Amino acid sequence: MAMGGGNGGGGGRRLTAARPEGDRSALLRRTAGMFRPYVWALTALVLLLLTTTGLDLLGVRLLGQMVDRMAGGATLGSLDRLFVLYLGAVLGSSLLGVVQSFVNQAIGQGVMHRLRSRLHDHLLRLSVRFYTSTRTGEILSRLSTDVNAVQQAVTGTFTDFLGNLFTLVIAFGMMFALDARLALITLLVLPVWVYPTMRVGAHMRTLMREWHEESAKMSSHLEETLSVSGAMLTKTFGRQEHEAARFERSNDALRSLSIRRLMAGRWFNMGTSLFGALIPGAIYWWGGRAVVGGDLSVGTVVTFAMLATRVFGPFAGIARLNTTLLSSLAVVERIFEYLDLPVEVEERPDAVHLTRPRGAVAFEDVRFAYREPAAALDGVSFEIPAGRMVALVGPSGAGKTTVTYLLQRYYDPTSGRVTLDGHDLRDLSLDSISAAIGTVMQETYLFHTSLMDNIRYGRLTATDDECQAAADAAGLRALIARLPEGLETKVGERGYRLSGGEKQRVAIARAMLKDPPVLILDEATSSLDSRLEREIREATAMLARGRTTIVIAHRLSTVVAADEILVFDHGRIVERGRHDDLLARGGLYASLYQEQFADVEAAGV
Ligand SMILES: Nc1ncnc2c1ncn2[C@@H]1O[C@H](COP(=O)(O)OP(=O)(O)OP(=O)(O)O)[C@@H](O)[C@H]1O
Ligand SMILES: [Mg+2]
Structure with missing residues (x-):
C-alpha cells in the first residue's frame, strides 16, 4: 500500500x-x-x-x-x-x-x-x-x-x-x-x-x-525493550509486567484496526x-x-x-x-x-588539507550552546602546545565532554574559534580533522563484527599483523588467547560480549593503529580491579606518549602528570595550573580532589 x-x-x-x-x-x-x-x-x-x-x-x-x-x-x-x-x-x-x-x-x-x-x-x-x-x-x-x-x-x-x-x-x-x-x-x-x-x-x-x-x-517500542540494554533495564527494575501491559495495548489496537480495515x-x-x-x-x-x-x-x-x-x-x-x-x-x-536539513558542520569549498599536522590545539574565547540560551561552554580559552598533556576536571555537567566534541568538530562554536596547528577548524577539511584526532572514550562503540575488523576501523588499510600488534600493545593478548576464534571472534551487538575494560582496550588498539597527533582520553570513572586498571593505564600512557593529549581525568596519576590542569565549572574554566599549585590554592580543585582523587589515593591505586 x-x-x-x-x-x-x-x-x-x-x-x-x-x-x-x-x-x-x-x-x-x-x-x-x-x-x-x-x-x-x-x-x-x-x-x-x-x-x-x-x-x-x-x-x-x-x-x-x-x-x-x-x-x-x-x-x-x-x-x-x-x-x-x-x-x-x-x-x-x-x-x-x-x-x-x-x-x-x-x-x-x-x-x-x-x-x-x-x-x-x-x-x-x-x-x-x-x-x-x-x-x-x-x-x-x-x-x-x-x-x-x-x-x-x-x-x-x-x-x-x-x-x-x-x-x-x-x-x-x-x-x-x-x-x-x-x-x-x-x-x-x-x-x-x-x-x-x-x-x-x-x-x-x-x-x-x-x-x-x-x-x-x-x-x-520493541526495538527499545528487546535490545540488550533494554532487556537488562527491564530485568533490573522488574518491569516485565509493565512492558507486557504496554505491549498488550498496542497489540489490542492493532487487532481491532486490522479487523476494521479488512471489513x-x-x-x-x-x-x-x-x-x-x-x-x-x-x-x-x-x-x-x-x-x-x-x-x-x-x-x-x-x-x-x-x-x-x-x-x-x-x-x-x-x-x-x-x-x-x-x-x-x-x-x-x-x-x-x-x-533539506542543513548540514551544520560543512566543509568549505576551499578547505585546507593538513598533510602532517603537528597537533597544537587552542580554544580562543569559545562559547557554545547545545540549545540557546543555556551555554554549555562560555568564554573558554586555552592552548596546548604540540605533544603536551592537559587534564580536564570539574563537576558533572561542567562541559568537559563538550570540549572534546568541539575539538572533533561535532559542533561549531557559536562564537570564538577552535584551532588545530593555528588553523580554525572551520577552514580545515573534515578529513584532516578526523585524521588528526584519536579518541578513547568510556563508552566504546563496537560494530557487531570480529575483533579484528573493529580494531582495523582505526586504519582501514592496516594488515592483519599490524592489527595483531596493536591488539597486543593495548593489552588484549590474554583475552585473544582465551577466545576460541581469537581475533576473528564476533564481539556481539555493540560489543556486549566484552567487558568494559576490554572494550576500552579495543579502543586503545584502534587509536594506536590510527596513530594520530592528538589524542582525547576519557578515563574510566568506575574503578576497575587494580591489575586491569594498571594495565589500561600503561597502555594509555604508551598511547599518549609524544601526542597532544586532552584527558578527562579521574585518576590522581593523570592529574599529577598533566602539564596543565583546567578546572571547569558551569562551562567556564575557573582555575588552571599544576596539581600542587591548585591544591595549595584551596579552591574548587582542592575540594574536587578531596572528593574524587583522595580516596583513590587512599586505596593505593
Ligand atoms: N546533546 C545535548 N543536548 C543538550 N544539552 C546537552 C547535550 N549534551 C550535553 N548537554 C548539556 O551540556 C552541559 C555540559 O555537558 P558535558 O557532557 O560537557 O558535561 P561533562 O563535564 O562532560 O559532565 P560529566 O562529568 O558528567 O561527563 C550539561 O549541562 C549537559 O546537560
Ligand atoms: Mg562527560
Missing part, C-alpha cells in the same frame, strides 16, 4: 494539505525533477500505456462484432477473421503490458535508488546534533519505508492516472460513437456509484494510516462487484428493449455492457486523484525535509 506508508504519515499529509498553492507546485516541480533523467523512458511508458489500453478496448469492440455476426448469421470466414484480430489485440495488449511494467519499474526503482543514495550520503554528513535529537527508528523508516513509498506513490500515481485517463477517453469515445443516449446515461450513473465507494475508500485509508502509526509505535475493504469490494454485476444487467435490460425495437444491434449492447464495467475503476481513480496526489506528495515531502 503506497499511501500513508511509514509512520507519521498523517502529520505529513496535514502539512501538505495546509500548504499554499505556490509551495505545492514547487514540490510538484521538484518531484518531477527527480524524473528528468528518464524523459525517454517516460515517453515510452506513455506510448505503451496508450497502446495497451487501445488494444484492450479494441478487443472489447471485436467481441461485440463477433456477437453481431452470430446474431446476423454471418459467414464462418468472417468469424475466423474477427477471432484472429481479437487474438492479436489481446496478445498484443498482454505482452506490451509486461514491457510496460518493466519500463515502469525501471523508472521507479531508478529514481528510488538515487534518492536512497542521496539520502544516505546526506545523513552521513549531518551533525551529531541531528542524531542526538532524532530516534534511530525514525531515521531508518525514512530511509527504507518512505523511499519505497515514494517509488510506489509517484510511479504508481503517474501510471494509474495515465492508464485511467486513456481508458476513460477511449472507452467513452467508443460508447458515444456506438450510441450517444446509452453513453450519456452511463456517464450520469457513474458518479452515483463512485461516490459511496470513494467514501469507503477514504475511510480505509484512514484506518490504514492509523494501523501504520500503531505498528511503527510497536516496533520502536471496510470487504464493503469496498462488495460495492465494486455489485456494480460490476448490476451494470451489465441494467444495460442488457435497457439496451435489450432497443434491440427488440430494432434500434440497436445485440453486439452494440454487449460491447456497451463490457465497456461500462471497465470505466468504473478508472472513473473512481480520476475522482480520487487529488487525494492520491496529496498523500503521495506528503511522502515525497518528508524525504525532501530530510534532504
Whole structure:
C-alpha cells in the first residue's frame, strides 16, 4: 500500500494539505525533477500505456462484432477473421503490458535508488546534533519505508492516472460513437456509484494510516525493550509486567484496526462487484428493449455492457486523484525535509588539507550552546602546545565532554574559534580533522563484527599483523588467547560480549593503529580491579606518549602528570595550573580532589 506508508504519515499529509498553492507546485516541480533523467523512458511508458489500453478496448469492440455476426448469421470466414484480430489485440495488449511494467519499474526503482543514495550520503554528513535529537527508528523508516513509498506513490500515481485517463477517453469515445443516449446515461450513473465507494475508500485509508502509526509505535517500542540494554533495564527494575501491559495495548489496537480495515475493504469490494454485476444487467435490460425495437444491434449492447464495467475503476481513480496526489506528495515531502536539513558542520569549498599536522590545539574565547540560551561552554580559552598533556576536571555537567566534541568538530562554536596547528577548524577539511584526532572514550562503540575488523576501523588499510600488534600493545593478548576464534571472534551487538575494560582496550588498539597527533582520553570513572586498571593505564600512557593529549581525568596519576590542569565549572574554566599549585590554592580543585582523587589515593591505586 503506497499511501500513508511509514509512520507519521498523517502529520505529513496535514502539512501538505495546509500548504499554499505556490509551495505545492514547487514540490510538484521538484518531484518531477527527480524524473528528468528518464524523459525517454517516460515517453515510452506513455506510448505503451496508450497502446495497451487501445488494444484492450479494441478487443472489447471485436467481441461485440463477433456477437453481431452470430446474431446476423454471418459467414464462418468472417468469424475466423474477427477471432484472429481479437487474438492479436489481446496478445498484443498482454505482452506490451509486461514491457510496460518493466519500463515502469525501471523508472521507479531508478529514481528510488538515487534518492536512497542521496539520502544516505546526506545523513552521513549531518551533525551529531541531528542524531542526538532524532530516534534511530525514525531515521531508518525514512530511509527504507518512505523511499519505497515514494517509488510506489509517484510511479504508481503517474501510471494509474495515465492508464485511467486513456481508458476513460477511449472507452467513452467508443460508447458515444456506438450510441450517444446509452453513453450519456452511463456517464450520469457513474458518479452515483463512485461516490459511496470513494467514501469507503477514504475511510480505509484512514484506518490504514492509523494501523501504520500503531505498528511503527510497536516496533520502536520493541526495538527499545528487546535490545540488550533494554532487556537488562527491564530485568533490573522488574518491569516485565509493565512492558507486557504496554505491549498488550498496542497489540489490542492493532487487532481491532486490522479487523476494521479488512471489513471496510470487504464493503469496498462488495460495492465494486455489485456494480460490476448490476451494470451489465441494467444495460442488457435497457439496451435489450432497443434491440427488440430494432434500434440497436445485440453486439452494440454487449460491447456497451463490457465497456461500462471497465470505466468504473478508472472513473473512481480520476475522482480520487487529488487525494492520491496529496498523500503521495506528503511522502515525497518528508524525504525532501530530510534532504533539506542543513548540514551544520560543512566543509568549505576551499578547505585546507593538513598533510602532517603537528597537533597544537587552542580554544580562543569559545562559547557554545547545545540549545540557546543555556551555554554549555562560555568564554573558554586555552592552548596546548604540540605533544603536551592537559587534564580536564570539574563537576558533572561542567562541559568537559563538550570540549572534546568541539575539538572533533561535532559542533561549531557559536562564537570564538577552535584551532588545530593555528588553523580554525572551520577552514580545515573534515578529513584532516578526523585524521588528526584519536579518541578513547568510556563508552566504546563496537560494530557487531570480529575483533579484528573493529580494531582495523582505526586504519582501514592496516594488515592483519599490524592489527595483531596493536591488539597486543593495548593489552588484549590474554583475552585473544582465551577466545576460541581469537581475533576473528564476533564481539556481539555493540560489543556486549566484552567487558568494559576490554572494550576500552579495543579502543586503545584502534587509536594506536590510527596513530594520530592528538589524542582525547576519557578515563574510566568506575574503578576497575587494580591489575586491569594498571594495565589500561600503561597502555594509555604508551598511547599518549609524544601526542597532544586532552584527558578527562579521574585518576590522581593523570592529574599529577598533566602539564596543565583546567578546572571547569558551569562551562567556564575557573582555575588552571599544576596539581600542587591548585591544591595549595584551596579552591574548587582542592575540594574536587578531596572528593574524587583522595580516596583513590587512599586505596593505593
Ligand atoms: N546533546 C545535548 N543536548 C543538550 N544539552 C546537552 C547535550 N549534551 C550535553 N548537554 C548539556 O551540556 C552541559 C555540559 O555537558 P558535558 O557532557 O560537557 O558535561 P561533562 O563535564 O562532560 O559532565 P560529566 O562529568 O558528567 O561527563 C550539561 O549541562 C549537559 O546537560
Ligand atoms: Mg562527560
